[in-house]
Structure formats: C-alpha cells, structure tokens
Amino acid sequence: xxxxxxxxxxxxxxxxxxxxxxxxxxxxxxxxxxxxxxxxxxxxxxxxxxxxxxxxxxxxxxxxxxxxxxxxxxxxxxxxxxxxxxxxxxxxxxxxxxxxxxxxxxxxxxxxxxxxxxxxxxxxxxxxxxxxxxxxxxxxxxxxxxxxxxxxxxxxxxxxxxxxxxxxxxxxxxxxxxxxxxxxxxxxxxxxxxxxxxxxxxxxxxxxxxxxxxxxxxxxxxxxxxxxxxxxxxxxxxxxxxxxxxxxxxxxxxxxxxxxxxxxxxxxxxxxxxxxxxxxxxxxxxxxxxxxxxxxxxxxxx
Amino acid sequence: xxxxxxxxxxxxxxxxxxxxxxxxxxxxxxxxxxxxxxxxxxxxxxxxxxxxxxxxxxxxxxxxxxxxxxxxxxxxxxxxxxxxxxxxxxxxxxxxxxxxxxxxxxxxxxxxxxxxxxxxxxxxxxxxxxxxxxxxxxxxxxxxxxxxxxxxxxxxxxxxxxxxxxxxxxxxxxxxxxxxxxxxxxxxxxxxxxxxxxxxxxxxxxxxxxxxxxxxxxxxxxxxxxxxxxxxxxxxxxxxxxxxxxxxxxxxxxxxxxxxxxxxxxxxxxxxxxxxxxxxxxxxxxxxxxxx
Amino acid sequence: xxxxxxxxxxxxxxxxxxxxxxxxxxxxxxxxxxxxxxxxxxxxxxxxxxxxxxxxxxxxxxxxxxxxxxxxxxxxxxxxxxxxxxxxxxxxxxxxxxxxxxxxxxxxxxxxxxxxxxxxxxxxxxxxxxxxxxxxxxxxxxxxxxxxxxxxxxxxxxxxxxxxxxxxxxxxxxxxxxxxxxxxxxxxxxxxxxxxxxxxxxxxxxxxxxxxxxxxxxxxxxxxxxxxxxxxxxxxxxxxxxxxxxxxxxxxxxxxxxxxxxxxxxxxxxxxxxxxxxxxxxxxxxxxxxxxxxxxxxxxxxxxxxxxxxxxxxxxxxxxxxxxxxxxxxxxxxxxxxxxxxxxxxxxxx
Numbered sequence: 001x002x003x004x005x006x007x008x009x010x011x012x013x014x015x016x017x018x019x020x021x022x023x024x025x026x027x028x029x030x031x032x033x034x035x036x037x038x039x040x041x042x043x044x045x046x047x048x049x050x051x052x053x054x055x056x057x058x059x060x061x062x063x064x065x066x067x068x069x070x071x072x073x074x075x076x077x078x079x080x081x082x083x084x085x086x087x088x089x090x091x092x093x094x095x096x097x098x099x100x101x102x103x104x105x106x107x108x109x110x111x112x113x114x115x116x117x118x119x120x121x122x123x124x125x126x127x128x129x130x131x132x133x134x135x136x137x138x139x140x141x142x143x144x145x146x147x148x149x150x151x152x153x154x155x156x157x158x159x160x161x162x163x164x165x166x167x168x169x170x171x172x173x174x175x176x177x178x179x180x181x182x183x184x185x186x187x188x189x190x191x192x193x194x195x196x197x198x199x200x201x202x203x204x205x206x207x208x209x210x211x212x213x214x215x216x217x218x219x220x221x222x223x224x225x226x227x228x229x230x231x232x233x234x235x236x237x238x239x240x241x242x243x244x245x246x247x248x249x250x251x252x253x254x255x256x257x258x259x260x261x262x263x264x265x266x267x268x269x270x271x272x273x274x275x276x277x278x279x280x281x282x283x284x285x286x287x288x289x290x291x292x293x294x295x296x297x298x299x300x301x302x
Numbered sequence: 303x304x305x306x307x308x309x310x311x312x313x314x315x316x317x318x319x320x321x322x323x324x325x326x327x328x329x330x331x332x333x334x335x336x337x338x339x340x341x342x343x344x345x346x347x348x349x350x351x352x353x354x355x356x357x358x359x360x361x362x363x364x365x366x367x368x369x370x371x372x373x374x375x376x377x378x379x380x381x382x383x384x385x386x387x388x389x390x391x392x393x394x395x396x397x398x399x400x401x402x403x404x405x406x407x408x409x410x411x412x413x414x415x416x417x418x419x420x421x422x423x424x425x426x427x428x429x430x431x432x433x434x435x436x437x438x439x440x441x442x443x444x445x446x447x448x449x450x451x452x453x454x455x456x457x458x459x460x461x462x463x464x465x466x467x468x469x470x471x472x473x474x475x476x477x478x479x480x481x482x483x484x485x486x487x488x489x490x491x492x493x494x495x496x497x498x499x500x501x502x503x504x505x506x507x508x509x510x511x512x513x514x515x516x517x518x519x520x521x522x523x524x525x526x527x528x529x530x531x532x533x534x535x536x537x538x539x540x541x542x543x544x545x546x547x548x549x550x551x552x553x554x555x556x557x558x559x560x561x562x563x564x565x566x567x568x569x570x571x572x573x574x575x576x577x578x579x580x581x582x583x584x585x586x587x588x589x590x591x592x593x594x
Numbered sequence: 595x596x597x598x599x600x601x602x603x604x605x606x607x608x609x610x611x612x613x614x615x616x617x618x619x620x621x622x623x624x625x626x627x628x629x630x631x632x633x634x635x636x637x638x639x640x641x642x643x644x645x646x647x648x649x650x651x652x653x654x655x656x657x658x659x660x661x662x663x664x665x666x667x668x669x670x671x672x673x674x675x676x677x678x679x680x681x682x683x684x685x686x687x688x689x690x691x692x693x694x695x696x697x698x699x700x701x702x703x704x705x706x707x708x709x710x711x712x713x714x715x716x717x718x719x720x721x722x723x724x725x726x727x728x729x730x731x732x733x734x735x736x737x738x739x740x741x742x743x744x745x746x747x748x749x750x751x752x753x754x755x756x757x758x759x760x761x762x763x764x765x766x767x768x769x770x771x772x773x774x775x776x777x778x779x780x781x782x783x784x785x786x787x788x789x790x791x792x793x794x795x796x797x798x799x800x801x802x803x804x805x806x807x808x809x810x811x812x813x814x815x816x817x818x819x820x821x822x823x824x825x826x827x828x829x830x831x832x833x834x835x836x837x838x839x840x841x842x843x844x845x846x847x848x849x850x851x852x853x854x855x856x857x858x859x860x861x862x863x864x865x866x867x868x869x870x871x872x873x874x875x876x877x878x879x880x881x882x883x884x885x886x887x888x889x890x891x892x893x894x895x896x897x898x899x900x901x902x903x904x905x906x907x908x909x910x911x912x913x914x915x916x917x918x919x920x921x922x923x924x925x926x927x928x929x930x931x932x933x934x935x936x937x938x939x940x941x942x943x944x
Binding site: 047053057072118119121141148149152154205252267282297 | 311313315317318320322323326327328329330331333335336394397404405408409410411412413415416418420421422425426427429430432434435437440469473474477481526530532533537551554558565566572573580
C-alpha cells in the first residue's frame with residue numbers, strides 16, 4: 001500500500017514528465033501524464049510481485065493452523081500467533097545453527113581477505129616466471145563449481161577427520177578465485193606512480209599493501225566481502241553435503257529441516273522459521289540497499 | 303645485498319602461495335581425485351575393497367535411461383531459465399532505465415530475492431504453490447482459470463522450478479543491463495536523433511550492439527549457473543514427481559553415498575559439459591562481440 | 595649532495611632497446627634538465643636513477659657509489675611525478691610524513707619538519723585535507739613538499755608542470771629555480787618542453803632516440819648547437835634550414851637572426867620573398883616568408899609588414915650555421931667553412 005502511495009506522489013512531477021511536457025505541444029501533455037500514471041501502476045504491480053511473497057510469509061507466520069487452511073486465504077491473522085516462532089525455534093538446536101552460521105561466515109570472510117589480497121597484489125604488480133599458469137589456475141578455480149568437486153573434497157576431509165568440525169564449511173573457500181580476479185583488476189587500475197612513490201618513500205611491500213592498496217581499494221574489497229557474506233550465509237548445498245550431525249549445521253539447513261521436524265503442512269510454523277532466516281537480511285537490505293545494489297552491479301560488470 | 307635480490311625474486315611466489323595452496327587442495331587435487339574415483343567401484347566403509355573398473359562407470363552412465371533423463375531435464379531447465387530470464391530482464395531494464403526515484407525503488411524491490419537464501423525462497427514458493435490452500439491457485443480460481451498442481455505433477459513441476467529461479471534472479475540481471483545501458487554515451491543517441499533514426503532502429507543498431515558484451519557475459523553466467531541447479535530441486539520436489547525434476551547435480555547427489563564411483567563419473571561428465579560450454583562461449587565471444 | 599654517473603648503461607624492455615651504452619655525468623648541486631621528444635629515453639634515465647627500473651647493463655652511480663642493488667627508498671632520492679602520485683586516502687600531512695615514518699623519524703621531529711616545509715610551500719592551512727579537496731597547483735605543492743621533507747641528496751622531477759595551466763606553470767618555473775638555489779641539491783628534471791629546459795637549467799642534456807645529442811648550458815646549446823637536431827629542437831620557432839646545394843650541406847639561421855626590409859640591402863645572405871602568414875604576438879611578430887626555394891620563419895620586434903607584401907630577407911654572416919650531411923655542425927674554424935660561406939653568398943637574391 002505504501003509503495004502505491006509513493007508512486008502517486010511521484011506522478012505529480014518527475015523529471016520524466018517535465019521532459020515530456022517540453023517536447024510535446026498542445027493537448028498532448030495530458031495524454032503523456034495519463035500514460036505515465038499507467039506505466040507507474042504497472043511498475044507498482046511488478047514490484048508487488050517481488051515483495052508480496054515476503055509479506056505473505058510474514059502474515060502466514062503469525063496465523064493459526066486453522067487460518068492457513070482456509071479458502072479464501074486469511075490475509076491478516078485475527079490475533080498474532082507469536083507462539084509459532086517459539087515452536088519453530090524449539091524444534092531443533094537453533095542457537096547452535098545460528099552460532100555455526102556466524103562462525104563459518106565470518107571465518108570465511110577473514111581467511112579469504114588474508115589470502116586474496118596478497119595474491120591479487122602479486123598478480124597485479126609483478127611479472128614473475130609462471131604467473132600466467134598460476135593465474136590460469138585461479139580462473140580454473142573460478143570456473144569449477146563445488147557441485148563437481150564435493151565428493152572428493154568430502155572424502156579428503158573425512159580422511160583428515162574433520163567432518164565433525166566446522167572446517168569442511170570453511171577451508172574449501174579459503175581461496176576466493178572471483179575475489180582474486182576482481183581485486184587484481186582493481187589493483188591494476190591504481191596508477192603505478194603511486195606505488196613507485198611509496199617505494200621511494202622507503203615503504204616495504206607489506207606497508208604498500210596495508211597503507212596504500214587496501215585503503216584505495218575499499219570499494220572492491222567491501223564488494224567482495226559482501227558477496228562472500230551473502231553467498232555463504234545463504235549457502236545450502238555445501239553444508240548439506242559436508243555435514244552429518246546437528247552440531248555443525250548452519251541456520252539454512254535448520255530451517256530447511258523444519259518441514260521434516262514439524263510436518264509438511266504446518267506452514268505457519270515453517271514460515272515462522274523462515275522469517276527468522278530472512279528478516280535480518282531484509283532489514284540490512286532496507287537500510288543499505290543502495291550500497292548493496294551498487295556492489296552487486298559492480299561485481300557483475302567486471 | 304644478495305639476500306634482498308633473492309627475496310625480490312621469491313616475493314611474488316610467497317604472496318600467491320596461500321591462495322595457490324587453497325586452489326591446489328580444493329580444486330585441482332579434487333578434480334584429479336574425482337577422475338580417479340570415477341574409475342573405481344568405491345567402497346566407502348572399507349577403502350581397500352575398492353576395485354579398479356576402468357571406464358565401466360562411464361559405460362554405465364551412457365547406457366542408463368535415468369542419466370539421459372537427468373541430462374534432458376537439466377538442459378530443459380537451463381534453456382527455460384536462460385531464455386525467460388534474459389527476455390524479462392532486458393525488458394525490465396529498458397522499462398526502468400530512466401533515472402527516477404520510483405524506478406530505483408522498483409529495481410531495488412525486484413532485486414531483493416537475489417540476496418535471500420534459496421532455502422527461504424523455495425519454502426515461500428512451496429507455500430504459494432500449495433495446491434489446495436496456496437495463493438497461486440486461489441488467484442487462478444479468482445480469475446476463473448483452473449487450478450494447477452504445480453510441484454505435484456510431473457507435467458508442471460519443472461516449470462514451477464524454473465519460475466522460482468527466474469523470480470530470484472531476474473532483478474540481478476536487469477540491474478546489470480541497466481548499468482550497461484547507462485554506460486552508453488548519451489551523445490550517440492543524440493547523434494542518432496539528428497540522423498532521424500526510428501526508435502526500433504536505435505534499439506537494434508545502437509542499444510543492442512552496445513550492450514552485447516554485457517548480455518553475453520550474463521548469458522555465460524546464467525547457463526553455467528543453471529547447469530548446476532540443485533537447491534530448489536532438493537527442497538521443493540526431491541527430484542520428483544517421477545524424476546521429472548531430477549537434474550544432473552541432484553542425480554549425482556542421490557548416488558553420493560551408495561555408489562561413489564558412479565557419482566564421480568557423472569561429476570566428471572558435468573565438469574566436461576561446463577568446460578565445453580565455457581570454451582564454446584569464449585570462442586564465440588572472441589568472434590562475435592568485439593565492437594570496441 | 596651527490597653527483598650522478600651513468601657508466602655504459604644499456605636499458606632494454608623485452609628486446610626493445612631504449613638506451614644503448616650511454617655515459618653521462620650529472621654534476622653535484624646543479625639543475626640539470628633532460629629534454630627531448632617523447633620516447634627519447636629521458637624518463638627511462640630518471641627511473642634508473644630512482645631505482646624504479648633496473649638497467650639491463652652498465653652501472654648507475656650516485657655520489658660515487660654503485661646503487662644498482664640499492665632499493666629506491668634507500669638511495670636518498672626523491673621524485674615528483676607528472677600526475678603527482680599523491681596518496682589519495684591520506685591527508686596532506688600524512689602524505690608528507692609517510693616517508694619520514696617509514697624512515698623511523700621520531701614524532702616530534704616529524705611534526706617540526708612537516709610544519710616548516712608546509713610553511714615554505716604555503717600549505718599550512720590545508721594539512722588536514724585530502725588531496726581530492728585541493729586545486730591542481732596545491733597538489734603540485736604537496737608533491738614538492740613530500741619530496742623536500744626527506745632532505746634528499748638528489749631531486750628527480752618527471753614533467754612536474756605539464757598538468758598545470760600556462761600561467762601557473764610560468765610561476766612554478768620561477769619557484770623551482772628559487773627552490774633549487776635555496777636547497778643547493780642536485781636537481782634532475784625531465785621535460786619535453788624546451789622552454790622549461792632553457793629557463794631553469796644549469797645544464798641541458800638534449801636527447802633523441804636514446805642518445806645524448808648535446809650536453810651544455812642553455813646559452814651554449816642555443817648559440818652553438820652540436821647538430822641539426824639540437825638546432826631545431828631548441829628555440830621557437832625552430833632554426834630555419836635550407837639546402838646549400840653543395841656536398842649535401844645545409845645552412846641555417848635563427849628566426850631572429852634575419853632582418854626583413856622593404857628595400858634591398860646588402861647582407862651576407864639575402865633573398866627576395868613574399869609574406870605568407872603573420873602572427874602578431876604582442877612584443878614581437880612572426881612572419882612566414884616564402885622564397886623561391888624555401889619557407890622561412892622570421893621573428894621581428896617591429897610589426898611593419900602585411901600579408902602578401904614583397905620583402906627582402908637578409909642574414910649576417912655571423913648568424914649563419916652550416917651542417918654536414920651527417921647533420922653535425924661545421925665549426926667556424928673548419929677548413930671548408932669559408933668555402934660554404936662563399937657559396938651561400940653566391941645564391942644572393944635568386
């Protein structure tokens with residue numbers, strides 16, 4: 001509803017309209033304005049198509065079982081059933097799941113940054129024997145998905161006795177090939193003279209990375225970190241194939257398992273669990289959507 | 303003095319070493335291991351009882367109907383997702399291209415599902431697609447159309463999965479296309495206007511060629527991404543009904559404990575497909591899209 | 595304080611030889627300008643002094659010591675780049691003291707140095723700003739301050755003024771001359787602009803295609819160019835050159851070395867011509883005069899002629915240069931010099 005209102009407010013005088021009314025003459029501005037409202041309306045409809053499922057999820061999570069089984073559906077629950085959340089969260093060790101998600105995601109990001117920044121710097125700054133072959137391996141890693149390698153990786157880590165720990169969800173991601181590639185591109189855009197100035201200022205290579213390259217590449221670095229965060233926080237496939245006990249599973253798996261623990265038709269409970277998984281990210285997105293969108297666009301166009 | 307020279311030579315290798323260890327350990331070595339496994343009848347409980355059987359696993363793959371079924375399902379899924387997402391995101395991008403706050407809001411809204419876990423998205427859509435109490439069927443009935451079985455029937459299950467995937471990703475790709483559109487210098491359009499070009503011609507002769515590298519990039523990403531589809535299938539259908547949504551990765555997943563050698567051989571086939579696709583694409587890329 | 599010496603230096607980048615067997619001595623405490631067209635190897639020389647590129651063969655000496663294996667930061671040199679290369683994420687203060695910090699200078703000492711340097715170059719009010727908030731001229735000063743604060747024994751500058759507008763450039767030239775006088779250190783300055791070279795240098799090193807063409811004080815290089823390249827590179831407009839028609843020898847004279855008159859006068863070399871273009875520059879006027887065989891640029895302090903006017907062009911014997919077929923200048927005491935003089939006289943008023 002709120003979105004609709006915004007739409008109307010905009011139709012009063014957007015930059016589009018003013019251009020239209022300048023270029024058209026006579027009675028045409030009226031037609032243009034009608035067309036504009038019409039297109040606004042359709043845009044709002046499309047927008048609802050992407051937002052509504054989330055609203056519906058929230059509504060369902062607060063309904064009783066009987067309300068969910070009604071036809072036509074219940075739009076707004078008669079009384080808010082907060083107990084659904086309690087039930088969802090008590091169906092499994094969700095605190096553990098949450099903790100695991102946090103540990104895995106932060107460890108991945110920290111390790112990746114520590115590994116990727118020096119590598120990207122070396123690939124951007126130095127010509128050394130074999131650099132093309134090594135960079136080719138980075139591209140190979142970029143191309144081969146976990147869906148291909150998960151069986152041998154599992155066997156390998158099982159042999160190492162790690163399956164009962166969180167390492168299988170962290171270690172395989174230590175080298176972020178995409179991040180190395182993206183950062184290398186970014187480092188190469190930094191004028192060589194700045195690095196040379198630092199060398200003349202007697203800065204060690206470590207200091208050049210730490211004091212010059214990292215501060216200058218914050219947009220790229222935060223993009224990579226954000227990307228990593230979103231994809232590993234949301235990951236389902238990898239923990240599914242790497243874990244065999246509740247103690248090491250992340251939140252996504254816990255939620256996915258609600259259907260088994262709570263029964264497939266208890267949608268109000270399943271949606272309550274789902275809200276717990278989704279809403280934190282939605283809130284972050286609400287406040288930082290511009291930066292997040294920018295980061296994703298940036299990473300998408302090389 | 304000499305030590306510093308040696309260190310200068312070694313420094314690049316030291317800097318890339320951790321990254322290379324990660325790649326060797328978790329990409330290169332697993333690939334070799336995968337190929338090795340694919341030639342064994344692997345015994346998970348007692349490795350010593352694993353038997354080398356050469357290419358037998360591959361012979362089996364190519365003689366089994368369920369493999370071809372999984373391959374066909376994956377191809378259908380990929381074509382469906384790529385075509386629909388491409389068309390929709392191009393349309394949306396052109397539609398929302400103008401720089402207004404409302405357009406930015408709609409773009410941000412359409413993009414939202416992309417940053418949400420596929421687990422949540424799958425669950426929400428399962429609820430929407432619930433045949434008896436789900437909202438989609440309610441909507442269909444409300445406008446006088448027959449209800450659909452969605453995920454419950456082999457005739458609609460794959461389409462349902464495709465819809466979810468398109469819904470999740472169309473916002474991301476339209477954002478990329480909008481960014482590409484914004485990179486086209488305004489002066490080119492002004493020149494075209496002075497040359498009295500029609501709207502259609504401007505689109506075909508200027509807009510489309512100018513964003514073709516990005517469209518191509520999107521095509522590559524989408525195809526390879528679609529080929530490894532798994533999560534939606536696992537959560538929403540479990541490969542069914544009747545194997546109608548068993549994709550290649552799900553197929554591999556099903557065999558991962560019972561028959562590791564066979565699953566590995568299928569993994570090698572999947573890797574080969576992805577490699578071939580990548581090479582074909584980049585071959586085409588160097589031939590076709592090079593206006594710059 | 596340090597003199598710089600190149601001994602049989604060769605520099606090649608992947609078989610592309612930029613400089614071959616070059617020998618050069620840059621005097622201690624002098625303002626030396628390396629000048630030449632782009633791609634002549636002048637920047638390559640500078641980067642070898644700084645240690646940013648390692649020479650393929652030969653050695654580079656600073657203060658008599660071979661610095662081939664010494665890292666750039668430990669050579670006691672400072673460099674100002676064409677694009678200034680300021681650290682964009684650091685404030686002006688941090689930019690200036692970065693080198694001091696790396697050299698483990700104490701905090702009090704650092705503060706004292708930064709204060710006094712920024713006072714000198716007039717940056718005191720901007721110490722806490724980021725470079726992006728400064729004008730082009732101010733950034734230039736930060737780059738200078740950053741170099742000066744290290745008290746280097748050699749000051750390297752790579753076209754530092756080329757990003758400034760003409761007015762600021764002229765002002766900075768004067769400031770650089772004063773700065774050099776005050777510091778008394780070795781300055782090595784690279785430019786493609788012969789005006790900068792002429793106005794600032796104690797010694798000009800003129801280069802072309804990786805070779806040194808001439809190494810001399812500005813007035814010497816102007817009055818006694820070694821060869822045709824030096825004669826035509828230094829001076830605006832460049833020296834007028836014509837064929838003598840004998841032994842492949844060319845003659846030449848500076849644009850201000852000729853006199854234009856409406857009536858025929860008696861000078862060593864004189865021809866009739868027509869004025870084709872006229873550029874009135876204020877204090878002087880430059881005419882292009884077309885004669886039967888050549889087109890000459892003539893610089894006059896008075897503005898007496900109009901386009902299409904017939905004029906007589908005269909050059910004194912003392913203003914005339916001769917160049918051999920291999921483009922070297924023929925000295926006045928050369929045995930053939932008199933003969934060529936006579937031959938030129940013979941072409942009178944053709």
